[in-house]
Each structure stands twice: as C-alpha cells, then as structure tokens.
Amino acid sequence: MSTMNISLPDSLKDYVDQQVTGRGYGTSSEYIRELIRRDRDREHLRSLLLEGAASAETSPVDAGYFEKLRNQARRQG
Template identity: 60%
Template sequence: MNTMNISLPAPMKSFVDEQVVGRGYGSCRAYIRELIRRDQDRQHLRGLLLEGGESDRAVTADPTYFDALRARVRRHPTE
C-alpha cells in the first residue's frame, strides 16, 4: 500500500478528529478513505448518468411502464 501525507489547517484537522470520534471511525485514515470511496462512487454514478442521458430512449417511462415494473418486482422480489 502506498503512503500519502497531507497537512491540514487546524480547523480542518479538528473537524476530521470530531468526525472520527462522533461517527465511529477507527482513525483519521479510515475517515479519509471513506470520503475517497464516496467520491469515487459519486464520479462513477455521474458517468453512468451522463452516459444514459446521451443514449437513445429505450422505453417511455409512463404510468404503464411503472405498473409493469412494480408487478415484476412483486413476482421476483430478490432479483
């Protein structure tokens, strides 16, 4: 695993310390890793949304579509 050292202004360091204690993280390192994972997930989701927005519409999302989707979920709730 690679190492990265960062310097933070005192108010930011205090904030990180408060988050670690208040939210149950084991260390500052665990908190920072979680922030990075969330940002990676957000960027991935954004990419998927942009890709979907640029694609051709496959179906019209009208009440009939959602009724069929609900029926499908009721038939196969674990899929």
C-alpha cells in the first residue's frame, strides 16, 4: 500500500477526527479511503447514467416486459 500525506486546516482536521470517533473508523486513513471509494462509485454511476441518457431509445418497459423476464428466469432456474 502506498502512503500519501495531506495537509488540512485545523477545522477540517477536527472534523475528520470527529467523524473517525463518532462513526467507528479505526483511523483517519480508513475514513478518507471510504470517502474516496464513495466518490469513485459516484463518478462511475454518473458515467453510467450519462451513457444511458445518450443511448438509443428502446421500447417501453411495462408489466409485459417484466413478465417476460420472470418467465425467462424460471426457465433458466
């Protein structure tokens, strides 16, 4: 694992310390890693949403569509 040092103003350092204590993280590094993972996941979700928004239009998803999916799952299961 690599090491990265960051500088924070006292107010942010105090906030991180409060989060570590109050939310059950073992260290400030665990808290920061969690924030980075969440940000990465949010960016991934955003890219998927944008990709979907830019994709070609499909037929409507209605009750019949879901019934067809259920039937396919039953046949495979």
